[in-house]
Amino acid sequence: MTFENTLAFAQKLDSEDKLAKYRNEFHFPNSMHTGKPALYFTGNSLGLMPKRVKEYMDIELDDWAKFGVEGHFHARNPWFHYHKFFTEKAARLVGAKPAEVVMMNNLTVNLHLMMVSFYRPTEKRFKIMIEGCAFPSDQYAVASQARLHGFNPEKAVIELVPREGEHTLRPEDILAKIEEHGDELALVMLGGVNYYTGQAFDMKAITEAGHVVGAFVGFDLAHAAGNLLLKLHDWGVDFAVWCTYKYLNSGPGSVSGAFVHERHSGLKDIPRFEGWWGYDEENRFKMTKGFVPMEGAPAWQLSNAPVFNMVAHKASLDLFDEVGMQALRAKSDLLTAYMEFLINGLVDENGNKRFEIITPADQKQRGAQLSILSLSEGKKLFDFITEKGIIADWRNPNVIRVAPVPMYNSFKDVYEFVQILDSY
Numbered sequence: 001m002t003f004e005n006t007l008a009f010a011q012k013l014d015s016e017d018k019l020a021k022y023r024n025e026f027h028f029p030n031s032m033h034t035g036k037p038a039l040y041f042t043g044n045s046l047g048l049m050p051k052r053v054k055e056y057m058d059i060e061l062d063d064w065a066k067f068g069v070e071g072h073f074h075a076r077n078p079w080f081h082y083h084k085f086f087t088e089k090a091a092r093l094v095g096a097k098p099a100e101v102v103m104m105n106n107l108t109v110n111l112h113l114m115m116v117s118f119y120r121p122t123e124k125r126f127k128i129m130i131e132g133c134a135f136p137s138d139q140y141a142v143a144s145q146a147r148l149h150g151f152n153p154e155k156a157v158i159e160l161v162p163r164e165g166e167h168t169l170r171p172e173d174i175l176a177k178i179e180e181h182g183d184e185l186a187l188v189m190l191g192g193v194n195y196y197t198g199q200a201f202d203m204k205a206i207t208e209a210g211h212v213v214g215a216f217v218g219f220d221l222a223h224a225a226g227n228l229l230l231k232l233h234d235w236g237v238d239f240a241v242w243c244t245y246k247y248l249n250s251g252p253g254s255v256s257g258a259f260v261h262e263r264h265s266g267l268k269d270i271p272r273f274e275g276w277w278g279y280d281e282e283n284r285f286k287m288t289k290g291f292v293p294m295e296g297a298p299a300w301q302l303s304n305a306p307v308f309n310m311v312a313h314k315a316s317l318d319l320f321d322e323v324g325m326q327a328l329r330a331k332s333d334l335l336t337a338y339m340e341f342l343i344n345g346l347v348d349e350n351g352n353k354r355f356e357i358i359t360p361a362d363q364k365q366r367g368a369q370l371s372i373l374s375l376s377e378g379k380k381l382f383d384f385i386t387e388k389g390i391i392a393d394w395r396n397p398n399v400i401r402v403a404p405v406p407m408y409n410s411f412k413d414v415y416e417f418v419q420i421l422d423s424y
């Protein structure tokens with residue numbers, strides 16, 4: 001498609017957008033600076049609130065008042081099974097079989113639970129590979145897992161860094177590094193999308209390369225769930241975890257997801273932290289000694305479902321299931337490409353681009369985020385656009401992250417954002 005830098009063109013794209021109506025499903029906050037509805041581009045940090053959350057929440061509050069403990073089985077959405085309302089939809093969202101997914105805990109907690117099972121270092125095979133610029137929580141998690149097993153993180157944690165003068169990792173370099181560390185590699189644990197650069201990784205190729213050298217392969221899908229088309233089962237990924245408050249719009253600190261490939265289901269000797277909610281459901285309340293695991297990922301559950309922490313996810317996942325990731329991704333590609341086109345069109349008097357986008361131009365290597373390098377401008381540029389009513393995200397040392405989110409952002413939003421950028 002040939003794009004145009006005009007309001008009329010942006011509005012034409014909106015009028016052709018089959019998902020445009022979903023914008024109305026969300027509350028848009030006002031900018032604290034203009035007092036008017038913000039141009040919201042931070043769905044990669046905290047997604048907007050679906051309006052239907054209130055209604056879903058009232059159901060659980062009313063049923064708690066009405067039933068007390070009996071609500072576990074007699075509420076309209078019986079709490080005993082609450083996590084199961086997600087199973088089918090979460091499986092579709094990440095490309096898994098239903099038994100391979102479970103919603104529980106928070107992201108970093110799930111990452112640790114997965115590493116208890118899938119980081120099983122030996123004297124010879126003890127390394128964990130992560131991105132050099134991984135989200136801090138992931139860095140702390142892997143380093144502490146290495147220490148837990150008596151290894152020095154300096155030696156055990158291998159970081160992937162871009163080549164000199166480049167911002168993102170070359171796909172072939174990732175695969176080469178995996179091969180290089182070979183039989184010393186116990187686990188490859190990367191983000192599906194790097195939170196800083198917005199680079200999406202080829203999870204299929206990375207999983208294959210990891211398995212070739214005998215390592216487990218897991219992904220942190222914090223920035224990939226609800227953003228990319230995922231096929232975790234077919235790709236053969238060993239485990240994955242994701243939060244639901246970013247692209248999945250399920251509210252601050254909301255429940256997270258975990259995927260465990262079916263090949264690890266039902267293994268008796270797998271190391272795992274266990275609790276009563278992972279125990280075979282039929283006999284759970286017999287309260288007997290000796291752990292009998294649930295089939296699949298639910299065996300990793302520890303505690304009973306935190307229902308109020310899950311309500312917003314129920315509301316949001318219903319929306320995602322209605323829209324479907326295929327349609328969402330199609331709009332996302334177009335929306336991000338339009339933003340990229342407009343930003344790249346901003347040139348100075350010498351014809352040089354005023355802003356450098358460090359997110360890959362290749363659509364297969366990105367989702368709904370562009371990271372704009374702000375070298376010479378520093379944080380001044382960010383403060384300027386914030387005062388003009390944009391909610392975006394500043395990351396040290398020098399990147400502005402913007403996420404045109406296909407579920408609720410419009411082409412007009414994107415156009416207006418770039419107009420403000422241009423006015424700097």
Ligand SMILES: *Cc1c(COP(=O)(O)O)cnc(C)c1O
Binds near residue numbers: 106137195
């Ligand atoms: C957002 C994010 C987190 C946050 O972890 P919580 O446990 O949900 O607080 C962790 N890792 C990555 C890669 C993230 O993007």
